[in-house]
Amino acid sequence: MRYLFIFLLSISTASAQNFTWTPGMQRAYAELQKLKVKSAQQTLATEPVHNGVRIFLDDYTDMLILATSDDDQAFSTLSDREDERLDALKDLDDTSPWQRVLLAEVRLHWAFVKLKFGKELSASWDVIRAYKLLKENQKRFPNFLPTYKSLGTLHVMIGSVPDNYVWVANLLGLHGNVKQGQQELLRAQQDPTFRLEARLIDLMVRAYVLKLTDADGQTLNRLVNDNEDNLLLHFFGATIEQKSGHSEQALAYLTKRPTGPAYQPLPVIDNILGDIYIQKSDYATATAHFKQFLAAYKGQNFLKDTYYKLFLCQWLASDKTDAQTRPLLQKVLTVGRTTVESDKAAQKFAEAYLKKGTSPNQKILMRARLASDGGFTDSALAYLHPFNDARFPITTEKAEYNYRMGRIYQRRNEPDTAIPYLTRALTLSEPDQLSFGATAALQLGYIYQQKNDRAHARSFFQKALGFKHHEYKNSVDNKARAGLSSL
Template sequence: MNYFRMWLITLLLVLVGLLTESRAHEAEADFAFTPRLQKAYFEIQKLRLNHARELLEQERAQNPANGALVYLENYADMYYLLISEDMKAYATLSKQQDARLSTLARLPGSSPYQRLLMAEVRLHWAFAKLKFGSEVSACWDIIKAYRLLEENRKKFPAFAPTLKSLGLLHVLIGSIPDNYAWVAKMLGLKGSISQGLNELQQVQRQEPFFRQEAQLIELLLHAYTLQMSPAQIQQLHQLPRSQPDNLLLHFFGTSILMKEGRSEEALTVLAKAPRGEDYLPFPFLDYLRAEILLQKGQYATAFAYYSLFQKNFKGFNFLKDSYFKQFLCRWLDKSTPAEALVHLARVEKVGSTITESDQYAQRFAEQYRKGPRPEQKVLFRARYASDGGYLAEAWEALEPYTEASFQELTDRAEFNYRRGRILQKKGQPEQATRYYQRTIALCQGTSLYYGASSALQLGYICREKQQNDQAVAYFRKAMSFKKHEYKNSIDNKARAALTELGV
């Protein structure tokens, strides 16, 4: 369930909203997107929440029952909660959900905006609840939002905002891991990745203003479920350049470029992210900078940025991971083992285990309280350098070693997997193939994810060569590995690839 949760959270952080200047005049008076509310909407997108709230208060004085006002208040609150992770604010603001839904429910159902905005309020709270660990309540909100949107689509089939929001849910439903698919079927939730993509592309073709939002969602889908194209990578650079005062777009570009192993490009985008008193504090950007510096092997500076994140962040996610990474910064640098282990000991005392990163940090801290094996240093250096796209440095770290240099099965499997990944990223798929195949052999009958990930990458390599039968076999092989830590995400990617191949 963790992958599904984080996938939902990440989606909300990059949504750009639902209502447009070009459509504002079409809304009834009960859903009036006045010039002031339009300005507030764009301020929320830029994460300038204080100014947005001032505009909302001015609007409230003139039209307190405006449904658009209710929606935008909720929109601003959700961004604040997701970025700040403020537990006290969550406890207070969550009481507003029912009141806001009741206000919208009393407005005319003859408007397509009524069900749309009720669905959006529920989706916003679903993402927030998932972020704060309330999974069951969040799932019910998603189900109710889906039903509202389906009803809206039937009543107003030409209303494009419904199609966009419903398309998003179709993608999410299509991304549910196999072991949860029966629940969706039982509840009447239907959708697929291909269906959702088609709907998002239809919005891009038909609705100029909604084009950017649909593009952002589609980019995210390709980053986490499918594969990015060169044109989409270019979009990740262009979006923040086109709006230099938009903090959200800079975060989006940075995080997805890092996900794609383009950390040097991400660092350029991050360096231009706007900051200051006008913007919502965003300590996570310091965490992202620390991640890139760790990948670059600049351990002392990375350590300092992790400390800055810990100092300013009042939430609960990525704290365990940040202390684990500080341990790595000291351990991979020139500190003594005792100096490094001080930071590893902190992992078990802080934060939560909601994210995969924090879960991994917790497991590592529990397993290696006295310190990891010395030979793992080279694997960590290669791993982070490769993740960031610093391929020469990653290969150099592994060059003096062979599989025989490592005694533990997990280290031998990781060694072969890292070599395969580096070679694949360097454009040498033939050389990568033998390392991936060796990894699969080593991982048979284990819970190590390297085998499943190797099979997935071999599927991509074969698909690129138009060896579709072999690609299908490898994608199915990837899904056959059981109980590894990235099963949901790897299975989703393999299933999406099979769908693209018509299987």
């Protein structure tokens, strides 16, 4: 009996150690969240290889390396590790709530990476399997908080699926909505291990799927300032603020970001800085950052967008001839891929410009667009204020003029002035299904949502979804669907 007891105790102890967050594991995870990949790898090298947490953190490390480099060769070398790690986790204690959570995390790591490398179908299956693992874990261990970080994220994604794809989600057994996902993310923030990651995901949901409020911006600012040595937070803080039209704040985050050899290289920061300086009409500084990005970057995403922005720097500076600038647009057609929306938009612009040329009005509209997108509304208004839509003979330009004016006044918190411009942009865009109509309808939905006019908000979100073919369809549809879900 004594030996049987010792044997059973040893089994119980081994099972418990399958998923142990040792002090070393905790340090490594904290370092990875700061993008201090090398020091995390050194710490992990001394930890037990059969610990499920070690397997998860090794996988997290590979995901960060691939996501920050976009290196196709590295992806080819590392991609076999997904199955190896899934098999290793499956061999561990399946009575632990950690097993299904970490299996799901590994699948989501690779889903994210595969999307960046154009492997959409394989990524989709990873997401579906991760969802089922998390739902099973929720059913078996409803009070296990780590489940809700990624489950909440997936419920937000499912809740923002466009109407015409809802049947697909239902067929695959995927159910959820944005409000449910946000509640689960808030619940996950009570967990000491995943608290920081859950807070960041929640803010990204608010910026990319919903609409970032002033209170959200203040929360983000505190989060970044409280973590001065966290490069990842400074990076995501900048992307969130830039996405929300606050490029000056984004620049502040990037200017004070931690740097040095301890951190994983992040070439895309130069691309973001280039975007900010082109919005500020500082074309020389923008050009320098875009060139630094191209020199350091090994991936295929954002190449079309970068050469397009280099073209804009020369074109808008007005110191180059057409013959000098056209090669940059020709380059757009030959480099990279069109996985991300910015590359799709760059490709569309280059094709149209090289085929038909452009009118003088397009420079005016482009300067206003860039300034408005960055939140520099005084400059944007100065570009457009001398004109009305009679100045623009082409329907596309009329629609863009009205859309830009509407967005400028919307950003200046003058919604009643913005509404007629956005409505006019929508009306002009509907016959030819121009993208300005979809984005104008989305913004009108937001305005009426803020006015608590649910009927008008719902109508405009549905109109945004009704535009079938434009380069921003994925993001507009996701936001419109999320808007409808929140009403």
